[in-house]
Amino acid sequence: IQAEALDNVKKANNLKELQDIKVTYLGKKGSLTSVLRGMGKLSKEERPVVGEIANKVREAITNEIEQKSEILEQAALDEKLQHEAIDVTLPGRPVQVGGPHLLTQIVEEIEDLFIGMGFEVREGPEVETDYYNFEALNLPKGHPARDMQDTFYITNELLLRTHTSPVQARTMRQFNGNQTVKMICPGKVYRRDTDDATHSHQFTQIEGLYVDKNVRMSDLKGILDKFAKKMFGDDRKTRLRPSFFPFTEPSVEMDISCKVCNGSGCSVCKKSGWIEILGGGMVHPRVLEMAGYDSKEYTGFAFGMGPERIAMLKYGVDDIRNFYTNDVRFLKQYHHAK
Ligand code: PHE
Numbered sequence: 001i002q003a004e005a006l007d008n009v010k011k012a013n014n015l016k017e018l019q020d021i022k023v024t025y026l027g028k029k030g031s032l033t034s035v036l037r038g039m040g041k042l043s044k045e046e047r048p049v050v051g052e053i054a055n056k057v058r059e060a061i062t063n064e065i066e067q068k069s070e071i072l073e074q075a076a077l078d079e080k081l082q083h084e085a086i087d088v089t090l091p092g093r094p095v096q097v098g099g100p101h102l103l104t105q106i107v108e109e110i111e112d113l114f115i116g117m118g119f120e121v122r123e124g125p126e127v128e129t130d131y132y133n134f135e136a137l138n139l140p141k142g143h144p145a146r147d148m149q150d151t152f153y154i155t156n157e158l159l160l161r162t163h164t165s166p167v168q169a170r171t172m173r174q175f176n177g178n179q180t181v182k183m184i185c186p187g188k189v190y191r192r193d194t195d196d197a198t199h200s201h202q203f204t205q206i207e208g209l210y211v212d213k214n215v216r217m218s219d220l221k222g223i224l225d226k227f228a229k230k231m232f233g234d235d236r237k238t239r240l241r242p243s244f245f246p247f248t249e250p251s252v253e254m255d256i257s258c259k260v261c262n263g264s265g266c267s268v269c270k271k272s273g274w275i276e277i278l279g280g281g282m283v284h285p286r287v288l289e290m291a292g293y294d295s296k297e298y299t300g301f302a303f304g305m306g307p308e309r310i311a312m313l314k315y316g317v318d319d320i321r322n323f324y325t326n327d328v329r330f331l332k333q334y335h336h337a338k
Contacts, residue, residue, distance in 0.1 A: 002057045099335030106311040124167035132166035137247040138161025140309035160190035164207035177292030181211040197319040211300030269293035
């Protein structure tokens with residue numbers, strides 16, 4: 001029995017076969033077990049002899065099975081490990097990550113530039129009163145520049161702001177008429193326009209306001225020129241053209257010279273070689289007075305620009321609706337544009 005059992009154990013290929021062998025020899029109905037069971041029939045003298053032999057055989061078989069079992073278990077584990085091994089040389093699956101919207105990036109870039117020149121960032125309400133959106137900005141009721149068609153009115157006195165300029169009036173009020181104001185204000189504005197490639201019923205503006213004793217037009221020119229060069233590249237020139245806004249006097253529009261492409265991006269170029277990027281001017285004395293400032297003591301400049309337009313010029317975006325339709329194929333191109 002021992003020789004046969006040990007031979008079988010040696011030949012066993014896996015744990016299942018080994019278990020079967022164990023049952024065959026040592027199980028309840030196993031061959032060695034039946035030898036032990038049959039001992040009762042033996043004589044007193046034979047019993048210890050046979051018993052000793054049978055025990056030795058059992059021990060030998062058990063030992064052999066245990067040793068073989070360890071070997072087979074190790075082999076099974078090795079195989080499992082090999083099977084489950086990770087091939088670190090396989091290319092990884094890319095993880096999709098989002099990024100800031102192009103408009104967010106542009107607004108933050110503009111904010112950073114003006115923060116660097118000492119401006120603080122402020123905000124104002126999108127639902128605005130007729131007073132701050134128009135009246136406080138020298139646009140009394142009935143003024144032709146208050147084209148009803150352009151304004152989303154909510155009630156007679158409440159509307160969606162058509163520009164960020166009301167934040168000029170609100171901020172000056174808060175400063176109590178006797179302090180320096182140096183702020184920019186980004187935010188959403190609304191106009192009753194039919195959407196097309198260059199018009200949108202909702203878009204973004206960034207307002208700028210600097211009020212102090214002795215603020216001059218040359219300060220406006222200098223700061224805006226610095227801004228344009230930082231935004232579009234040192235090789236850009238700027239020029240101011242006379243314009244009209246009821247809340248500034250004199251009023252200007254600023255153009256930048258356009259190059260087709262440079263290190264900071266590409267711009268759509270008009271035949272003139274100049275393209276308009278913002279409006280501004282010296283704060284109208286009446287606007288200062290209405291906000292509680294003495295216009296003989298204080299002067300100021302203000303400007304307003306559209307970040308969509310800046311982004312369109314800087315990155316060659318040809319349709320303003322791209323900013324709002326949120327097609328990821330468009331947006332992805334500008335992840336980390338800066
Ligand atoms: N609010 C003006 C506009 O929306 C821009 C502007 C702001 C002009 C400040 C002058 C001063 O067109």
